Amino acid sequence: GDSVxxxxxxxxxxxxxxxxxxxxxxxxxxxxxxxxxxxxxEGLQLLLKATKADDKxxxxxxxxxxxxxxxxxxxEKGSVQVSDSAVYFCAPHLNAGGTSYGKLTxxxxxxxxxxx
Amino acid sequence: DxxxxxxPRHKITKRGQNVTFRCDPISEHNRLYWYRxxxxxxxxxxxxxxxxxxxEKSRLLSxxxxxxxxxxxxxxxxxxxxxxxxxxxxxxxSSLKGTQYFGPxxxxxxx
Numbered sequence: 633g634d635s636v637x638x639x640x641x642x643x644x645x646x647x648x649x650x651x652x653x654x655x656x657x658x659x660x661x662x663x664x665x666x667x668x669x670x671x672x673x674e675g676l677q678l679l680l681k682a683t684k685a686d687d688k689x690x691x692x693x694x695x696x697x698x699x700x701x702x703x704x705x706x707x708e709k710g711s712v713q714v715s716d717s718a719v720y721f722c723a724p725h726l727n728a729g730g731t732s733y734g735k736l737t738x739x740x741x742x743x744x745x746x747x748x
Numbered sequence: 749d750x751x752x753x754x755x756p757r758h759k760i761t762k763r764g765q766n767v768t769f770r771c772d773p774i775s776e777h778n779r780l781y782w783y784r785x786x787x788x789x790x791x792x793x794x795x796x797x798x799x800x801x802x803x804e805k806s807r808l809l810s811x812x813x814x815x816x817x818x819x820x821x822x823x824x825x826x827x828x829x830x831x832x833x834x835x836x837x838x839x840x841x842s843s844l845k846g847t848q849y850f851g852p853x854x855x856x857x858x859x
Contacts (some may be wrong), residue, residue: 738790
């Protein structure tokens with residue numbers, strides 16, 4: 633069945649380090665792909681998205697490219713800040729009942745801690 | 749512009765009691781979703797509505813759970829005869845096309 637696999641954490645980095653969080657999925661179709669972020673004590677926020685192959689989503693210095701060949705949507709940032717400390721969730725919009733607007737299937741989340 | 753709101757934000761109840769949560773979506777969003785998130789895990793889908801129609805329910809949604817969206821605006825999620833395993837964060841999201849926007853959640857603790 634459809635599923636998502638996200639890199640396990642926690643991830644601990646120093647400020648200005650490079651970040652990669654891997655995400656791969658299995659799907660019968662071509663889902664839209666999302667990254668959500670959950671800051672301490674806050675709700676889920678959309679970080680970025682991509683809706684078709686080779687699209688690059690970007691926001692707040694984060695980027696992720698929709699790779700159809702490898703069914704992946706890895707999250708990257710060139711220089712992390714302490715304020716990026718949060719939990720990051722990969723969430724493909726996998727096909728649900730034949731509709732395009734059904735459920736999100738979340739990865740287990742990756743805890744990122746950035747030290748000064 | 750107000751986002752998705754949920755009430756209450758926290759609920760403590762005793763095992764066997766019934767609880768009801770409310771979600772108010774972003775205005776004009778016709779799709780509304782409920783998810784459940786336990787500690788250290790990603791949210792899991794429970795059910796979703798398009799307008800007032802409930803189009804999909806997860807197998808996670810046992811007979812003790814019921815959700816409604818009577819006028820296609822706000823939604824309620826009721827849990828009857830709560831169990832300790834129901835303790836979790838209950839998240840609501842709404843969308844117009846594709847992108848789902850989440851509320852702050854209702855944290856339920858069943859004693």
